[in-house]
Every structure is written in structure tokens, then in C-alpha cells.
Amino acid sequence: MTDQLKQVGGGRKMFDDFAPKLAELTDDVLFADIWNRPELSARDRSLITVAVLTAGGNTDQLGFHLGRAVENGVTQEELIEAITHVTLYAGWPRGMAAMSVAKHVFTENK
Structure with missing residues (x-):
């Protein structure tokens, strides 16, 4: 899994002047370290992240x-299926909210 693209965060770009420690942790720990560990591919990490965000109702991220998942090789169809699958375990409102975000990203941003 060493041939995958290096995952880079945008914490400093977003928050360096406002919340520099959060920006540092986002870029240096979450992305530079965790996202780039070789034990899971970026594609797998993206699927896991989408599932966890859906399950937790965290639609802001x-x-x-x-x-990012599409950039890491996950198809739109796979992401829609993952959200559908998580909906039955995490709750209908969370799944519907996540699917609404997906619809916006995949259809309205084109």
C-alpha cells in the first residue's frame, strides 16, 4: 500500500490564524500520521470515515x-451503498441526512 497518494490535511489553511493547535493536530497527526499509515489503504480509510460520519450524524465533515473518498478510488455507487447500509444500523434520520449530503455532492456540485 506504499504506492498510494499521500493524504494531506487542510487544517492550517482553514484555522491556522484562529485555532493553530487544532490546525496542527489536523495536519500533523490526523492526516500526516494516521491517514498515511500503511496498514489500511486510503480507499479503506475513506470508506470507514464516511461510515463513521454517517453513523454519528456528523454531516458537516x-x-x-x-x-476525498472519490479521490481515493471509492465510486459514487459504493458510497451510496455504504450510506444505505449504515442507515439500517445507525438510524434512519442519520442515513437520510448523510444521503442528502451525498446527493448534493454528487449531483448539485457538477
Whole structure:
């Protein structure tokens, strides 16, 4: 899994002047370290992240991670299926909210 693209965060770009420690942790720990560990591919990490965000009802970050998942090789169809699958375990409102974000990302942003 060493031939995958290096995953890079955008914490400093978003928050360096406002919340520099959070920006540092986002870029240096979450992305530079965790996302680039070789034990899981970026594709697998993206699927896991979308599932966890859906299950937790965390739609604010979901749009970004759906786009990142596509960059990491997950298809739109696979992401829609993952959200559908998680919906039955995490709850209908969370799944519907996540699917609404997915629809916006995949259809309205074109």
C-alpha cells in the first residue's frame, strides 16, 4: 500500500490564524500520521470515515470526506451503498441526512 497518494490535511489553511493547535493536530497527526499509515489503504480509510460520519450524524465533515473518498478510488455507487447500509444500523434520520449530503455532492456540485 506504499504506492498510494499521500493524504494531506487542510487544517492550517482553514484555522491556522484562529485555532493553530487544532490546525496542527489536523495536519500533523490526523492526516500526516494516521491517514498515511500503511496498514489500511486510503480507499479503506475513506470508506470507514464516511461510515463513521454517517453513523454519528456528523454531516458537516461528510461532504469533504465524500470528495476525498472519490479521490481515493471509492465510486459514487459504493458510497451510496455504504450510506444505505449504515442507515439500517445507525438510524434512519442519520442515513437520510448523510444521503442528502451525498446527493448534493454528487449531483448539485457538477
